[in-house]
Amino acid sequence: MLVKDFITKEIPVLKSFDTGEYALTLMDDYKLKHLPVVSDNSFYYKGIISEKELLSHTDLSTNIGNLYLAEVPSVRLETHLFEVLTLITRNKLSILPVISDMDEYEGVVTREHLVDVCTDFFQADAPGSTIVLEVVPSDYSVTDIARIVESNNAHILSMQTHPEEKNGQLLITLKLDSEDASAVIRSFERFNYTVLWHFMENGLVDDIFQQRMNELIHYMNI
Template identity: 40%
Template sequence: MSTKEFIKEQVEKFSSSFTPGQFTELSRTENSLIILEVPLKDYTLTEIARIVESNNAHITALSVMPISGGEFLLISLKLDIDDVTVLLRSFERFNYNVVYYFMKEGEVTDKQKERLDELMYYLEM
C-alpha cells in the first residue's frame, strides 16, 4: 500500500457514514485527524502521546503503517479536539513531519502559514 492510498483510506474511514453498530464503537468526540511520517528509528509512541496530551488532547484511534521498505512509518492519529493548530505546531517543534491533517474548526490558513514561516526564518537569523 502506498502513502497516498494509506492517507486516502484513513480519510475515508474518518469521514464515511457509519452503521449504528459501528457508531457505538467510536468515541463521540472524535473530531480531528493527523497523519505523521516518522523514521522507524525515531518512533516512540510514548513521546507522541506525551505531545498530544500536553496539548489537552487525547488519542481516540491510532493506525501505523510501514513505508519505504520499513524505514519510515505513517502514523494516523484520531483526536478528540476540534482545533489541532497548537498540536500541529508542537509536532513541528519536535521535528515530526505532518503529512496530512483534518480538523472541523480553526483550519490554519495559507496566510497564517506564511507568517509563521517568516517568523521562523527571522528567529533562525
C-alpha cells in the same frame, strides 16, 4: 472488540439438498459471494459454497451436497476483530463463519458489516480531528506522541501505524478528541515531526504549514 459483539445471524444457511440455483438466488438477494452450509439435521458447520464454484457448473439444479465446499477458516465468538480482518482479507471472503466449541454454526461476520464495526472501533466518526505523521521507524515512540498531544489539552482516541513501502518511513494516523488541532500540529512541527496531512472541524494552521501541505499535494499529483 470480539466476534460476539458484532456477529450477524440474519444470513441464511444452506443444506446439502438445496440446489445451486437456490444458492445463487440467495447470494444475489444478500449481495454475497459465499454462503455457509450446515448439516441437514443439525447446525453442524460443514463449510461454505462460493458463487465462483456454483457458476462453474452448467446444471444449477444439482444439489450443493454434490458440489465442492470451500475449506475456509472459521472463528469463535471470542476471536478478536484484528484476526477477523486478517482472515477475511487474506482469503478474499464476503463472509466469515462463526462456530461454537462443538463446531456448531453460530452465525457469520460479513465483510460489509466490518466497515461499520471498524468505524466504531477506530472512532472514525467521533467528533475531533485527524493527523497523519511520518517518522523514521526507529524514532517511533508512543510515549512522546501522547505527551505532545496531551500537553495541548487533547487526547488520542485511536492510533494506527502503517509502513510506507516506498521510502521505509512509518505513517502514524492519530484521531484526537479536539476539533481544533492547530496547537498540536505546531507542537509536532517544533519537535521535528513531519505532519503529512490533517483534518479538523475548526482551527487554522499557519502559512508555513499550509505551504508545505500544498507542496505535498502537488508532489502526490505528479
